[in-house]
Amino acid sequence: xxxxxxxxxxxxxxxxxxxxxxxxxxxxxxxxxxxxxxxxxxxxxxxxxxxxxxxxxxxxxxxxxxxxxxxxxxxxxxxxxxxxxxxxxxxxxxxxxxxxxxxxxxxxxxxxxxxxxxxxxxxxxxxxxxxxxxxxxxxxxxxxxxxxxxxxxxxxxxxxxxxxxxxxxxxxxxxxxxxxxxxxxxxxxxxxxxxxxxxxxxxxxxxxxxxxxxxxxxxxxxxxxxxxxxxxxxxxxxxxxxxxxxx
Ligand code: C5P
Numbered sequence: 001x002x003x004x005x006x007x008x009x010x011x012x013x014x015x016x017x018x019x020x021x022x023x024x025x026x027x028x029x030x031x032x033x034x035x036x037x038x039x040x041x042x043x044x045x046x047x048x049x050x051x052x053x054x055x056x057x058x059x060x061x062x063x064x065x066x067x068x069x070x071x072x073x074x075x076x077x078x079x080x081x082x083x084x085x086x087x088x089x090x091x092x093x094x095x096x097x098x099x100x101x102x103x104x105x106x107x108x109x110x111x112x113x114x115x116x117x118x119x120x121x122x123x124x125x126x127x128x129x130x131x132x133x134x135x136x137x138x139x140x141x142x143x144x145x146x147x148x149x150x151x152x153x154x155x156x157x158x159x160x161x162x163x164x165x166x167x168x169x170x171x172x173x174x175x176x177x178x179x180x181x182x183x184x185x186x187x188x189x190x191x192x193x194x195x196x197x198x199x200x201x202x203x204x205x206x207x208x209x210x211x212x213x214x215x216x217x218x219x220x221x222x223x224x225x226x227x228x229x230x231x232x233x234x235x236x237x238x239x240x241x242x243x244x245x246x247x
């Protein structure tokens with residue numbers, strides 16, 4: 001049983017709320033928390049957050065909010081009322097928008113621990129795809145700027161690819177570093193800036209977001225258990241409010 005040591009957030013990118021809750025219940029003892037993304041939030045809807053909270057792990061609503069501040073504030077507040085421990089915003093929405101999200105979530109969550117995580121640069125983007133969108137800076141340079149913005153606007157943490165973890169740690173060491181794009185081998189799907197779980201933890205990740213390597217495995221429970229066991233002793237392991245403290 002590795003519950004208290006796990007730093008894995010399983011990304012429940014599944015077609016229905018029932019499938020997400022079933023998988024979450026099955027892997028709960030091996031993970032630190034559950035993440036719901038745009039598919040579930042826009043399909044079954046945000047009530048799935050509350051259903052997952054009932055399983056006793058913090059829930060990460062990966063809503064990737066990006067709109068004018070009043071809209072983002074309202075959305076974050078609603079997600080907080082549903083019990084979200086974390087909500088994501090795109091930092092490219094600017095500091096006023098990010099501050100509005102921080103206020104909205106804190107109002108919605110009330111006394112429960114909650115925090116906004118700022119998405120720096122999607123892990124599916126590389127220099128070429130950023131160039132296509134008219135952004136001439138490297139992912140590293142962008143992550144540096146976005147992390148500073150996140151710290152100044154009151155985020156609890158940033159979401160960043162394994163490759164830019166050190167940049168984020170240098171710019172704002174106190175922010176939580178949450179890292180998707182975890183793969184045993186690079187390539188094979190839409191993630192481009194990937195690393196193994198061990199690499200990401202050794203570069204300073206606090207939480208690993210892992211989706212298809214668990215949900216797409218022939219035996220998701222065995223995959224979650226193996227990853228949790230492999231990573232149980234690795235990383236910095238700072239205390240995180242709402243997670244069981246490391247044993
Ligand atoms: O299946 P996979 O392990 O690629 O899942 C990664 C998860 O992390 C997905 O749910 C995706 O939405 C999310 N994510 C990401 N890149 C970011 C932020 C979140 O891949 N920058």
